[in-house]
Amino acid sequence: MSVSPGALTPRGLMGRRPRLRVGVGDLPLLMAYVYVAAMTLVVLIVSPALIDGPGAIGANFSLVVPLALVCFGQTLVMLTRGIDLSIGGVISVGSALLATHLNAKGWTILPELLAIVVLGVLIGCVNGLVIAYTSIQPFIVTLATWSIWDGVAFGVLPVEGGTVSQSLINATNGDILGIPKSVWIVFVLLLIWRWVRSTRFLDDLVAIGSDESRARLLGVQISKRKVQAYAACGLLAALASIWVTAQTQSGSPDGGDQFILASVAAVVIGGTNIFGGKGSAASSMMGAIAFLLIPILVFALNLTSFWGIFFQGLILIIAVTFNSIIQTRSQR
């Protein structure tokens, strides 16, 4: 069984071997690499210390880790033509709980972290079940659950603060074999994606996103796969919340909200087809790096940091418009 490199086509669905030729429709999948290369180049020329200074790689990648986690999940969901806005709520709830109720030391933090992850999976399952078994659109379902879990987070931790277990903070900092842990995590995520994209699970997601009624005829268990996709998204968001809370060393009841725009932007910049059926979590992670390079670039150019927020919104608008035009053209 072979899978074409880069762009994924549902195995056997086309009745012929997937084309290896890169078409115009695949262009969006390459754009993230162009953005990253261009921005890195400018920063390296203007203010190289921001990228190759001592500790800069580790510090930059510690911001990439949570977004890479979330946009991995968002990619899975968007492959099925869905979207998950509730990750904002999941991260906020996780952060609020970690900063208030979970203060164990040493290895005993593990069961507590496991509880957060299980919560993320459960939240994702609820999203998936509602989306799979009703005809409500994913953006409405997850808009509602985003509001619900944000409410819960505010109930648990009304204002930013709380205390985070020192063991947890230590666990996310430092190096392994001279390479920052944050870099390792992104590397491991890429390996996981390499494995995931060769699984039946991903083929099914792609089939659902390409043409749901056709996938049903082919015997894809649509409801089960959708629940799994949203559960995975919840799981990854919970992991992101653990990382963010440890890194910021405090809880935030609305700290997850920023990840909604960021994860959607990362996926869109990464070129995943917003109409479903084609995409790559690796490209999304490259999109995440591009998204996070924007504030660095803004800083290097000596602009007020607020320009970063403007350009992050602008890049999403431009990338999504570009992708939409190309992807609707190539589908015709």
Added chain:
Amino acid sequence: MSEGLLDTLRKHRSIVLAFVLAFVLFLVGTVQASGFASYDHIRTVLITASFIGLVGVGQTLCMLTGGIDLSIPSNLAGAAVLTAFLANGSSAPLIWIIPMVIGFGMVIGLINGLGVAYAGVPPIIMTLGMNSAIQGLLLIYTNGGLAASAPSSLVNFVNGDTLGLSTMLLIWVGIAALATVLLSLSAFGRKLYAVGTNPAAARLAGVNVKRVLVVPYVVSGAGAAVTGVLLLGYLGQAFITMGDVYLFSSAVAVAVGGASILGGKGHYIGTVAGAIILTLITANLNLISLGESAIDIAYGVILLVTVYLATLRLRRR
């Protein structure tokens, strides 16, 4: 009118139901607290609802076509902040500031609409990006989101009375009437419903689908700007996060009012009921001293339940 009153009521069952629910919520509040049914409190509730109602005009149109406008929060805050900063406390320049600010809102809406209609961008992603872009510009403009005060004439206008009735409520009634005429009596309204129900069929019937799809976002942009200016007068202050609550509340009000998020069904009158319901729920939750947390949870649950009920109704047909 060829159809009888009963037929009309039956046809708009969900809207009637929404008003009944609003009345029940009002009774619940009245039982709990003595001042709930006082003239002043009713007035406050309705004025609070009117802001949701005003942003709800555009949101209703967007959702009728199966879209949504998430750029309302920063569009609204932008109009308020810009008005407050440019006027700088004096009233005379409002004559050119307000039309200009509404013009900005319409341009932002136009960009959203063009992206959605002509480039085929999913509305949720387009407006999400727009929300962030405008927020960035606002932060740059205000140098970090400092609050600014409203000119006193605007404060007096919004909080004052005209002909013995609250000016704010008169504006809402006027705009509700306009929206009703637009949806029920105009050719554009018929096209909008046609596009919302089935874009392909509408195209075959000779409707310029893309042009129709742009309009809801322009209306929403203008509506958010108008609401921002009025809210500036009501609160007396402009700040960057002042629009945030309207992200959920506008969408939930539309859904509660019976507009189908699958497009093609619903009416602004339903949104009016939805806005009042949400405000009454907030007031009731405040009575039993449950704050922001409970309100967020309630909004989410209500959104899910009402949309679910709407899909059941559609399936039965």
